[in-house]
Amino acid sequence: MGLKVARGCVSAIFPFFNFNNMFKKMLVLLVLVAVAIQFIRPDRSNPKVNPTEDLIAVANPPAEVQSILKKACYDCHSNETVWPWYTNITPVNWFVANHVKEGREKLNFSIFGSLSPADRSEALGEAAETIQEGEMPLESYTLLHPEAKLNATQRQTLLNWLQANGEQEGDAGTERQKTEEATENDED
Numbered sequence: 001m002g003l004k005v006a007r008g009c010v011s012a013i014f015p016f017f018n019f020n021n022m023f024k025k026m027l028v029l030l031v032l033v034a035v036a037i038q039f040i041r042p043d044r045s046n047p048k049v050n051p052t053e054d055l056i057a058v059a060n061p062p063a064e065v066q067s068i069l070k071k072a073c074y075d076c077h078s079n080e081t082v083w084p085w086y087t088n089i090t091p092v093n094w095f096v097a098n099h100v101k102e103g104r105e106k107l108n109f110s111i112f113g114s115l116s117p118a119d120r121s122e123a124l125g126e127a128a129e130t131i132q133e134g135e136m137p138l139e140s141y142t143l144l145h146p147e148a149k150l151n152a153t154q155r156q157t158l159l160n161w162l163q164a165n166g167e168q169e170g171d172a173g174t175e176r177q178k179t180e181e182a183t184e185n186d187e188d
């Protein structure tokens with residue numbers, strides 16, 4: 001009965017729609033698959049944040065740099081990810097969750113304080129490189145988060161701070177050698 005009414009409605013709206021053709025079956029199958037995959041969900045949890053370990057507490061960047069990092073990087077490189085409504089939808093959620101997982105693995109500002117001084121410096125140096133090369137923030141992200149798109153001034157502000165506090169490939173050798181020597185001496 002309900003089905004008949006539904007068919008009647010669809011026929012009224014789309015008079016040329018043939019219910020018995022292949023197209024309809026495909027459509028139904030597609031809808032069923034789309035519904036079924038909604039039950040396959042990635043982990044979208046945010047691990048607990050210890051504010052004293054956060055980059056902002058540890059390295060105390062100027063307010064301007066804090067705000068840039070928060071809006072352009074923290075969704076993928078911290079445990080404070082904001083998950084927008086569309087990340088409830090499979091398969092979008094897999095795509096986003098994967099970026100967050102990989103992003104956190106590479107660089108997690110929420111646990112910055114747990115890194116050794118050498119690793120902190122290296123992380124900020126690497127971050128500077130990704131900004132210089134225009135790799136970060138990811139384009140797929142700024143498409144949906146226009147506020148994360150950095151203008152020339154913001155880019156330079158962020159870059160200056162990262163470079164002043166990070167160690168880049170060029171000067172990596174000397175710094176790392178120093179720490180290694182220091183560790184060796186400690187062991188003696």
Ligand code: HEC
Nearest residue numbers: 072073075076099102103106107126127130136137138141
């Ligand atoms: C949409 C999520 C996302 C945003 C936003 C984002 N990143 Fe990333 N980031 C990733 C992913 C995923 C990777 C690992 C894959 C890769 O290197 O492309 C990564 C890798 C990195 C790496 C390691 C690069 C390497 O070669 O190992 C650094 C450093 C980095 N991001 C810095 C930043 C900075 C700084 C910002 C903000 C200006 C930022 N990211 C914004 C997702 C993101």
